[in-house]
């Protein structure tokens with residue numbers, strides 16, 4: 001058994017890199033992170049969002065979870081049309097989304113991904 005002195009003086013031989021965790025996003029139908037549905041990495045069109053309980057033009061706040069580099073791109077329409085914003089790990093209220101160039105209750109498609117750059 002290791003005594004306490006050894007435990008205190010044993011150097012960390014392995015540097016601790018960022019632990020990679022899955023990228024997920026809580027898409028919330030109401031502001032301030034209420035009524036959220038969680039989606040994993042991938043591209044979601046209107047139909048696949050609806051299948052997950054997220055009707056068209058209903059997202060009002062969201063939370064990007066996981067690391068490193070987890071992100072979501074929100075699109076106003078399909079096919080890359082309309083406004084588009086990319087958000088990295090963190091929490092975004094309706095006001096935050098609008099400050100960043102998006103709109104609340106106006107997103108139709110999105111992509112959750114790990115931004116390797």
Ligand SMILES: [Ca+2]
Pocket residue numbers: 028029030031057058059060105
């Ligand atoms: Ca809403």
